[in-house]
Amino acid sequence: MLFYSFFKTLVGQQVTVELKNDLAITGLLVSVDQFLNIKLDNIKVVEESRYPHMMAVKNCFIRGSVVRYVQLPAASVDTALLQDAARRERQQQPAGRK
């Protein structure tokens, strides 16, 4: 749940999602769900010349499982809060996690 909550705080930010097939898409984060599926608006493919078929696509839904990285705007990430949340998440779920 930690990263779901985290991504919800980033809605409205500009992010770059790199997929496992190396396609990288920059866009405005519209929404995210518990599987970390992601909706992006106003998208732009990073190497447009390599993927010309994506030029007409303006927004998209990305299945969470095909994501490799999400590049985030460092300024909008509270790292102290994140570390605290990560520590707390470990305490709440001791031995057996789902």
Add this chain to the structure above:
Amino acid sequence: MEDHAPLEGPGIEEPLDLVKLSLDERIYVKLRGDRELRGKLHAYDGHLNMVLGDVEETITVVDVNEDTMEEVVRTVRRNCEMLFVRGDGVILVSPPSRSA
């Protein structure tokens, strides 16, 4: 090996507790697809999803020369200020090697 002793304190029961000790530390992450990351660990979960800061990514590419069939190993480096890494690509997490 006395350096095991500190790891037997309270709260160290399972492998992920070792990752917890690396919060706010620089770590080395080996990923699928001959990728490696070095960066500061800000958050992780049970899937090994992570958020890393000041990341350096190293991708190892092997080019095969068509004529000589020689294999040329090439590394590509990229940097990123803040990066979310999906856990399903993670192979191992460790403190960075001192040479890095």
